[in-house]
Amino acid sequence: MIDHLPVLLIAVPILSALLILLAGWYDRRFCYPISLITILLQFGAAIAILLEVMREGTIRYHLGGWAPPLGIELVIDSFNGFILAVILFLSAATVVYARRSVEKEIDPEKRISFYVLFQLLVTGLVGMTITGDIFNLYVFLEISSIATYTLIASARRPRSYVASFNYLVLGSIAAGFILLGIGNLYVATGTLNMADLALLLPASYGLATVHTAFLFLLIGFSIKVAFFPLHLWLPDAYTEAPSAVTVLISTVMAKVSVYALFRIVFTVFTTAYVIDTFAVTGFILFIATVAIIAGAVLAIAQNDLKRMLAYSSISQIGYIMFALGVANQLALEGGLLHILGHAVMKGCLFMVAGLIIYRMGTSQLSDLKGVAKTMPISCAAFALAGASMIGIPPTIGFMSKYYLVLGAFEAGQWIYAAVLLVGSLLAAGYIWRFIEIAYFGDHHSEDRRPAPAREGPVSMLVPMVALALLCLFLGVFVEVVMEAVRPAAMLLLGGA
Amino acid sequence: MIEAFYELFLSRYNYWMAIILMLIGLYALIAKQNLVKKLIGLNIFQTAIFLFYISFAEVQGGTAPIYLPEGVDALYVNPLPHVLILTAIVVGVSVTAVGLSLIVRIYEEYGVIDEDDLMQVVRGR
């Protein structure tokens, strides 16, 4: 059965989503356990696959027994094996966290659909990660997008409908561009398989069709990852979504979109293309630095905790795109490490924000004065993950930025390396703002006492604290992670 | 001159048609204030992309990709884009359905389907 794990990773969760619907129709309480079990099984399978890949090399699975280019294949190599393990770990953490948060935020009769869509979203993202066919990527992208549009609006708050609709419009433009790019690639080469495309494309690197395909795929996925000037959907969507959904889309979905972009830039097109033939890396590097600064500055200007973290995501996506722009071994190691690190720490921070909303009913910074007295564990977790966000050693955030800076030095981009440090300082600015309010803000000076709050339920605290500690442990034992990251970065650059 | 014109425009008129439709759709999607009109723009945009796919599947003198009886010598058009577009159409329908239901909810909550008015109402609350 181990041979068939890649496809079971998608087929079983689809059936399980159906089971959630049927079981939920019978009794609503069945939904959550089925969802939890499925995602834990997926996580176990992902770990098994990752170990298999690190031992045996790339796994290729031909669906229907048809070899590409006729059929679709699933490809798991050291790069997406790593991403797969990361996203399923975070999905598992989120689903543990989701239970109480959903009970609070989602209407009882909507919970069945919520868990079905939650499951389908995770499945779609897993599909995007392991597919080796570029059109199949589009199909799974759409499964996850449609699930996301609805999940954002699933708390049925008026503003969330508007946020969701804006995301739907931009997301559909992005999907349209991606479809157009795929079409152009198909016209130029006649195949849809990624490995096949990588073989056939160099012959037609000079064609305008290929350049256009690249541009459209780049713009499309940039909208999906909320790369700086195309980020307009992100703050509203992250702020208005229910807490559990925010955690899932800010960690898992954002990372999978970044993965897809990396996959297309480095595997379908190669470094040779993006550096020599159609030199965009310098431009991406420039925009990435602008994103880092602008995202952080905008984050400092916010008055709402969730919105602040959302803008911080834009800044952090800049770091990952920075790695794409530098495109050498060290920087890519840093970028991949940051994919993991940012997922862990942003997941933790959004979990804290969700917990504060769960207890206090608000995430306005002005209402959170002295919250550390009533919710000490949450605020400690926030401080730890925030330290990682700033990049204080020995956290994972420090390690990833360290590798990014090393990579930038190696490429001779001194100025850009300096921008990374400025970004860290700005991150300190917005993280410190919350810390100051939570620990040193005195709520007695206000006439209006905040709602009496206490620490959240255990099922929400455990994943949050685990992620916070993970920020620290991953930084200390970074060599273990590098075992997986190094071959992945080498693979992206075209090595074995 | 005429040859260049033929090369660029007449022999590739299908792409021009698709592109013009695409741009019309994109413009409507971005510039129109009415949310329903935005979705109509989205549909035009998507349909133009479908048209683009289907038109590059065409082969001069080809017939639909269904085998003719044995012995008949036939040239078939490229079947793959048809398959892809069948998938993409369904995706388009799904997105439209979700978008329309969001518009229904927005209209129920705020009583407007005009983007500028909507922004005013949302800020006002």
Next chain:
Amino acid sequence: MRENVVIRTVSRLAVPFIQVFALYVIVHGALGAGGGFQGGVAFASSFILMIVAFGLASVRKRLSNKWIVVYSVLGITIYAGIGLLCLFMGGNYLEYGVIEAILGIPHLHGYLLDAVEIGIGITVMAVMTSILCDMADKGGESS
């Protein structure tokens, strides 16, 4: 809505033909132009006609929400289930050729494609009807 004899009579006549045609399109997928999606949508369109002519309640009576859920789940289960069946028969996922080889029935591959198309048709029909009913439903009296 005011009752209109012409619309009702014509719809009553047309609906069965639309549905038979939809079934024809679904099962004709392997031989000629046709397939699950087209047929499923055509089938759902017969329900639109019923909503327009007889109102939402008449459709609800024939296809309640429970059955919509059952049908939409059934369709995907047929598809994904055939895929898993291939897996258990020792092939890859969706490798219909394995079933044909093991059972030794000629042209089974084509019949399995038909079965898959029927699965697609059922799901598309159910989901399209569900979307239409939800959109047409104003009062929230659904069961």
Next chain:
Amino acid sequence: MKVKALLAVLFIGIILFWTVEDMPAFGDPQAPATQYTGKLYVESVLPDIGIDNIVTAILASYRGFDTLGEVVVIFTAGISVTLLLRRGGRL
């Protein structure tokens, strides 16, 4: 807003217009897509699967996984509309 939209559309339009000259002509039998997978599918459906409709064969067999994804997409849309619009009832 109108001006911004026009600029964005112009930008996309210029990229698209730039492509056209390198596209194969309409109905060109020598186009890479037609020569490579197009031909391959037309030649292999009859011996491999033995049904007449090439599109259905590709849809359900060669690229069956895409189609599974597509059915899931429409299922997702159905659940989404139910979640967003339906009041009362079990879902």
